[in-house]
Amino acid sequence: MATASETGIITAHREGATKWWTRFLDPSERTLAALLLAPTALLLSLIIVYPVCRLVWTSFQNLSLTSGLPAEFAGLENYRLMIDDPVFWETTWNTVLITLITVPGALLVGLGLALMANMPFRLKWPVRLSLLIPWALPLSFAGLIFAWFFHSEYGVVNDVLRRVGIEGIIWFNSANWAFAAICLTIIWKTSSFMALIILAGLQTIPRSLYEAAEVDGAGRFRQFFEITLPLLKPAIVVALIFRTITALQTFDIPFTMTRGGPGTSTATLAMYIHQNTVDFLDLGYGSALAVVMFLLSMCVTFVYLRMIRAKG
Secondary structure, three states, X not given: XXXXXXXXXXXXXXXXXXXXXXXXXXXXXXXXXXXXXXXHHHHHHHHHHHHHHHHHXXXXXXXXOOOOOOOEEOOOHHHHHHHOOHHHHHHHHHHHHHHHHHHHHHHHHHHHHHHHHOOOOOOOHHHHHHHHHHHHOOHHHHHHHHHHHOOOOOOHHHHHHHHOXXXXXXXXXXXXXXXXXXXXXXXXXXXXXXXXXXXXXXXXXXXXXXXXXXXXXXXXXXXXXXXXXXXXXXXXXXXXXHHHHHHHOOOHHHHHHOOOXXXXXXXXXXXXXXXXXXXXXXXXXXXXXXXHHHHXXXXXXXXXXXXXXXXX
16 A cells, blocks of 8 residues: 555656646647747758758868868868968958959948839839849859950940050950959849849838938938938848859859959959869868868858847
8 A cells, every 4th residue: 555655756746747748738839939949940850950960060170072082180280271271261262352442332332222113103014124133143144144245356345445445455365354254243132132132122111201301301312311222221231142142152163254264363262172182172171262262151141140149
């Protein structure tokens, strides 16, 4: 026959089990949120966390598929080689320079396109549809098109220059002109993406604010700087985050237009990673380069998020 203490223990155990099942069948908001987010967290761990961790681990190894030797731990050797590698510094500088030129350029062009697409006229859909064409065009295809545009003999750009009395330019034989051609192509390709995000922000601005400003005697110029731009800041920051990260990962357009030439004057960090991992099969050094690019992207994202938080 069970004692009173044993009976109390059994009763408490049953109450605890009942409470657990009750909590599972009728969860609190916190428990429900954890249950709903668990599949997403697992998926993100599989497709993001694990590959990034594997990339970092490979960057500490001496792993070259051409040597036929097994991978061995090399510590910071790949990163020490990177510091003494002039091509790494050149491609990193090219990547940063492309970012500094094309991101503000795409923002200015995209802002103009968005304002034009938001104008009050009847047939808006052709203008808005035209914004989708550059954005939907594959990056490599855009690079091939503009490589033909800037061709020194039969390109459209040189043909226009000759018609207005200016001598044609051999674009891809000069580092500066080739770099300029790449930046112009990237700005054309990415400005439509910026325009679509900014246009979405323009749609959220109440028309009543402009009507009130007109009653107070504010002109178009003043309305733009005191109403449009301040209310567009969240959309602009979001567009800048996405555009800056993709600019740091620029690969397709320089690769299809110049292959990084002349020399390595237009090569980007992503192209150098591709060369080491795909062409040279040096997975250890290529992974170390990829880690650097990942850290650059994270630093830029952190800065933008701090800006959003400070403004909030």
